[in-house]
Amino acid sequence: MRHAYPPDEPAGSARHRRAVLYSHDTFGLGHLRRSRALASALTQSGVVSSAIILTGSPVAGRFTFPPAVDHVRLPGVKKLPDGSYISQNTGMDIDGTTALRSGLIASTVAEYEPDLLIVDKEPTGFRGELLPTLEKLTETGKTRIVLGLRDVLDEPEVLAAEWARKNAVEATERFYDEVWVYGPRSVYDPTAGLPLSDSVRARTHWTGYLRREIIDPADVPEHPYILITPGGGGDGAAMVDLVLQAYEKDPDLGPQAVLVYGPFLSGEIRNRFEDRVAALGGRVVATGFDSKIEALFAGAEGVVSMGGYNTFCELLSFDARAVIVPRTKPRLEQWIRANRAEELGLVRNLDQFRDGLTADSMIHAIRALPAQTRPSQAGADGLLDGLDVVIARARALMDINVQSAAE
Structure with a gap:
């Protein structure tokens, strides 16, 4: 059941909207830093009142987050040279670690009840860990779900084979209300080689790149x-x-x-x-x-x-x-x-x-x-209009939820 709100502030109202940003983070900093930029823009603009980032990054705790943004650290995994994965430090095999991560994702989303879920890059999550959550959210229909893609993913042929192996096209067709590409279409189209339906392509939006600002002032050298x-x-x-x-x-x-x-x-x-x-x-x-x-x-x-x-x-x-x-x-x-x-x-x-x-x-x-x-x-x-477009698209999507609830 949704949380109770004052009569003039119904569930899903702008003041109480929440977002979850999922970032599998099996390698590097990119997914976490992109999610932090998005969460910061959404909360500071007032489109959502708070946001939680689900991240597998081992260095998430070393970043600062805006007051309305928090993060949940998923157990880490490590990619080996042969392309396989192992658990980073849980003492469990990779199947057990994936199941643990999947359970943490599902319980966080169930308790937090987001109005918006933004998934970074992987439509099914790491090794399919996101699928139970996507199934549940689709059943309830109370959360708008977005797939966010960076401007370039890989060579078209390589990407098509990867998405086929992961059933990612099927997941995108079934679960996602919109696809946001964080770049201009005039620069590159990361979906060009994917067999997406006309319906998915019609709900795909090119945002432009995500503008960055100095979040934390710091001393820099005075000399060149x-x-x-x-x-x-x-x-x-x-x-x-x-x-x-x-x-x-x-x-x-x-x-x-x-x-x-x-x-x-x-x-x-x-x-x-x-x-x-x-x-x-x-x-x-x-x-x-x-x-x-x-x-x-x-x-x-x-x-x-x-x-x-x-x-x-x-x-x-x-x-x-x-x-x-x-x-x-x-x-x-x-x-x-x-x-x-x-x-x-x-x-x-x-x-x-x-x-x-x-x-x-x-x-x-x-x-x-x-x-x-x-x-x-x-x-x-x-x-560099990406964050402005994200804010506008997020607001429009969640307004659809409010209108549906009113009807």
């Missing part, structure tokens, strides 16, 4: 610097190594680089990088993880980064001249995004297939940063 960030860092060792090679080979290369390893680049690899950073005598300074990285983006003369979705949104939002070094395994997602962004004049793509990844190519790219055009000069401002 370039920011080096591999995102979460779990697959960023090659990029960090390349930047350090460039500074080691060219003693006149500048300005100073501020290197943020990310929380998942650690152990022996990071220790070796730390020795090399120390030998550069202050030309590169490094830190492990900075949850306030937006301030570093805003103050940087330029950025060298990998090509993840959140990093790309920050580059556009803070109008940063950027060199992107995209990964190409296990997905071509970052390469597709960086290649398309370079075609539009938004960034420089240091393409291993075209340029080769050598110290010399990185030296040249860093030296050329001051002459690059900023994203705004290529029309980036017109690509």
Whole structure:
């Protein structure tokens, strides 16, 4: 039964609306950071009064959240090189961990009774863990359900095979009221290779990229610097190594680089990088993880980064001249995004297939940063309406619920 409200504030009224954002987070920071940006926009705009993020990220507790946003940490899982998964620390096998996660999701949603559920990227959740919750919500019909997709998922053929294996197309057709693509259709269509019905395509909305702001003010260097960030860092060792090679080979290369390893680049690899950073005598300074990285983006003369979705949104939002070094395994997602962004004049793509990844190519790219055009000069401002569109679509969807209840 729904919670009781005063007579002039019925269940589902704007003042008491709630949202849940599901983020499976088996790797990296992207899903959690995207969900945090969405939850912040929805609560601060007043579209919902509160939101809960369901996340499997092991570093969720190291982020700050707006007052009306909380999170529930799902037991973590780890992806192995062969593509299989194991439990991160529960002592259970992967089937037991998935069942535990699924139960936590179902109980949280049942108790919280959201008016809106936004699912990030995976229509059925990790290993199908979301299906029992989607079934229940569809039966009751009180919660609007949205699938949120980043601008690029993978090569069309690869993505189609993956969605077929996971029965993701069937789930999208059956459970989701709308699909939101967090990018402009003019840049890329991540659904192009999927056999979606005309009905689903009619309820698909391209929002534009999700604009980022400085959430937590932080001290940044007063002197000029370039920011080096591999995102979460779990697959960023090659990029960090390349930047350090460039500074080691060219003693006149500048300005100073501020290197943020990310929380998942650690152990022996990071220790070796730390020795090399120390030998550069202050030309590169490094830190492990900075949850306030937006301030570093805003103050940087330029950025060298990998090509993840959140990093790309920050580059556009803070109008940063950027060199992107995209990964190409296990997905071509970052390469597709960086290649398309370079075609539009938004960034420089240091393409291993075209340029080769050598110290010399990185030296040249860093030296050329001051002459690059900023994203705004290529029309980036017109690509960043995502949060405004999300707010409008969320309000419209939940108003349908209120109208249905009144009838």
